[in-house]
Amino acid sequence: MKANQSETIRSFLAIELDQELVPKILDVQKEFKKTNSNIKYVPSQNMHFTLKFFGNIDLDMVEDISAAVLNVIRNYSSFDLNIKKCGCFPNKNVIKVLWLGLDEGSPIKDLQKDLDKEFKKLGFKKEKNFISHLTIGRVKSPKGKKEIRNAIERLEDVEIGQMTVSKICLKKSTLTPQGPIYEDIKVFELN
Secondary structure, three states, X not given: OOOOOOXXXXXXXXXXXXXXXXXXXXXXXXXXXXXXXXXXXXXXXXOEEEEEEXXXXXXXXXXHHHHHXXXXXXXXXXXXXXXXXXXXXXXXXXXXXXXXXXXXXXXXXXXHHHHHHHHHHOOOOOOOOOOOOEEEEEEOOOOOHHHXXXXXXXXXXXXXXXXXXXXXXXXXXXXXXXXXXXXXXXXXEOO
């Protein structure tokens, strides 16, 4: 008789984007669309700040992850994020990901570091060089690289605005040919 195999889900922990900031972010995407480059844009309903990407986990890990999150966030009250700056990963010579960043003094780094310590106890690898960012597009081919680089430089000091973070979400990611579909598994309210 076969042992019961646990169901797995692809998951991550994230801060959702305040939808009031979407029009300004769509304006930034429009600037990149003018480059006529092969970029796959992130739809606004999927935009978020990733705190931890878990990958495929067993469903029974959800409770352990939730306990770890609750253990950390009891020390955190809601806080503001100031979204500004445009950049790319890994660098301007090899552009793969277009992103918007945050003010330097953002508490998100401390939150992520504290969460990472707890997740390490559960067997997850620690993040190396965590950079808080909001992915707005993925470059699919080097076509138009110079134009993309010029757009990044033009938008380097873009100011998107401020949002208040009052919750973080454990999300399930289902990959489809049309792009990923995200669903909340658990929502954690900050103090």
